[in-house]
Amino acid sequence: MEINRKIDELKEGLIKSSQELVKIKSVEEPAKEGMPYGEGVHNVLNKTLEICQNLGFKTVNIDGYVGYAEYGEGEDYVAVLGHLDVVPEGDGWIYPPYGAEIHDGKIYGRGTMDDKAPMVAALYGLKAIKDLNLPLSKRVRIIFGTNEESGCNEMPHYLEKEKAPVAGFTPDAEYPIIYGEKGITIFDVTKKLTVKSTGDVIIKSLNGGQRANVVPDYCEALISTKNTEAIINAAKEFKSKTGYDVTAEIKDNMIVVKSVGVAAHGSLPHLGKNAIMQMFKFLGELPLGKCDIADYINFFNKYVGFETDGKSFGVYLEDKESGKLSFNIGTVSMDEEKVSMALNLRYPVTFKYENMMNPFNEKIEAAGMEIENMLHQKPLFFPADHPIIKSLQKVYTEQTGKEAKLLAIGGGTYAKEMPNIVAFGPIFPGKPDLDHQANEYIEVDDLILNAKIYGHAIYELAK
Structure with missing residues (x-):
């Protein structure tokens, strides 16, 4: 000693x-x-x-x-x-x-x-x-x-x-x-925004998160609308109904929507509260009309939501050595031309990259999305x-x-x-x-x- x-x-x-x-x-x-x-x-x-x-x-x-x-x-x-x-x-x-x-x-x-x-x-x-x-x-x-x-x-x-x-x-x-x-992957899921919104509610920008491997604790959206009062009231009702920390305020004739979550390590996404997915859930309830950004938001609400194991996405994997696959949405950014989301997926030690990515690719290709900036570490x-x-x-x-x-x-x-x-x-x-x-x-x-x-x-x- x-x-x-x-x-x-x-x-x-x-x-x-x-x-x-x-x-x-x-x-x-x-x-x-x-x-x-x-x-x-x-x-x-x-x-x-x-x-x-x-x-x-x-x-x-x-x-x-x-x-x-x-x-x-x-x-x-x-x-x-x-x-x-x-x-x-x-x-x-x-x-x-x-x-x-x-x-x-x-x-x-x-x-x-x-x-x-x-x-x-x-x-x-x-x-x-x-x-x-x-x-x-x-x-x-x-x-x-x-x-x-x-x-x-x-x-x-x-x-x-x-x-x-x-x-x-x-x-x-x-x-x-x-x-x-x-095994660890970090990559972006992107979609070109060619079909623009023509309705009363238009998302002008969307930004949230710090890194792919961190559960995002903040997300902000900028919305253009003539009916500002309706959006502010919708945010109040949404927060009351769901308990998610989402608020809206008027700034320079636009609406700023803020979503506050709880950060956690990307390998343990169930320990956090994902501010981006809170934002997506709120935006999905607004009358966005038929446009690419609405399709993108609806896709992730349907196939991810607040799940952290990839089940609805069709990529769920599990083994006795290392447990379940983890699925974290870490960042989102959007401009007039493109929307991009950084994901951090980690798959169990006895599986291969293809076991996860083949079904993942099938899902996003059908929705007109692409993968960019793939980083991969084997188990x-x-x-x-x-x-x-x-x-x-x-x-x-x-x-x-x-x-x-x-x-x-x-x-x-x-x-x-x-x-x-x-x-x-x-x-x-x-x-x-x-x-x-x-x-x-x-x-x-x-x-x-x-x-x-x-x-x-x-x-x-x-x-």
């Missing part, structure tokens, strides 16, 4: 370093010279490597895409792989989303759980091994990615320059151990007796006293991007999953326990 004692000695630095990174807004922005994902991401990577250097580690920055801290000798290396970029903060925070304030034993802020503080926990786990001079047979790298939330586009750059680890984990999911991850599945799985099970049980059950998840992690990596923590059983939500936090005690588990896991894999 020397590692645990050493981490207790290092805990003030562990907390402070976590706070320093959370305070940097590292949402992807347009690229600049030497900053492939924008200034905020560039700043957080530099700050992280500075912290690593101050802890006595060798550091490398690979062209602003990826950085790493390294310790030890040997031909092969073990890796802890995580990310420093975050999703946009959204609304509804009780404490500043980049304040890293501590209240009631919790550090609040975007990235406290996903994934900055857990990566700092792994770093301090390695620091404990270094300070204790524990013998290792392999090098250890703590690898800091910068584009996990927007497609993991930096990982091919890393693997072009560096060989893959022989074993490792990513602290970006939940405990005990993730041995399966669903990931490790055998239960794999050496990495067995090693991490041993560590988890020893450090927590609890059984290390194997889990399959809908969330996609870096484990799909690099060989020989599985997802391991940082969310403990029974604790809320606040990734991508307002008021994301990590309990200080859990941060320290994570550092102890990760220290032992690194040692077990590299000793």
Whole structure:
């Protein structure tokens, strides 16, 4: 238990370093010279490597895409792989989303759980091994990615320059151990708006959501109509009837309709309230006449509505290893020429891409829609007796006293991007999953326990 004692000695630095990174807004922005994902991401990577250097580690920055801290000798290396970029903060925070304030034993802020503080926990786990001079047979790298939330586009750059680890984990999911991850697709469903509305109610614009992999908490529509009072009254009646937070107000001789939902991670859409689909349900009750945008709205109301498993769409899949397919509508945008909706579908680990997409394509083609900007990650599945799985099970049980059950998840992690990596923590059983939500936090005690588990896991894999 020397590692645990050493981490207790290092805990003030562990907390402070976590706070320093959370305070940097590292949402992807347009690229600049030497900053492939924008200034905020560039700043957080530099700050992280500075912290690593101050802890006595060798550091490398690979062209602003990826950085790493390294310790030890040997031909092969073990890796802890995580990310420093975050999703946009959204609304509804009780404490500043980049304040890293501590209240009631919790550090609040975007990235406290996903994934900055857990990566700092792994770093301090390695620091404990270094300070204790524990013998290792392999090098250890703590690898800091910068584009996990927007497609993991930096990982091919890393693997072009560096060989893959022989074993490792990513602290970006939940405990005990993730041995399966669903297949993930992100894509746009588009329709050209050639048949325009000629009625009294015309939708001029429609915008909602932040990203495909987040349940949208806001959607706004701009409507042109002569009968403004009727739309405002319809919104009041709709809200009273359904309980959905939809309101309408007059602005510059137009009607602005606002739909407020509840954000959640795109892999768990049933935990949120989809503001776009609330908006679609309301718009579907208005007299839009015969036009393309009305057809688009009616199609999604009929085949999706508030379902999150694809049943009505005809793409429902389920297996015992990873459960049901998840179906999230993340964003919508519309102008006079085109409407586009970003979807995030995740299919069970024992199925193939074609099992989902063949029926999906048939459905939208019949409705005159197209798919654009397809991103696809195949499922990931490790055998239960794999050496990495067995090693991490041993560590988890020893450090927590609890059984290390194997889990399959809908969330996609870096484990799909690099060989020989599985997802391991940082969310403990029974604790809320606040990734991508307002008021994301990590309990200080859990941060320290994570550092102890990760220290032992690194040692077990590299000793």
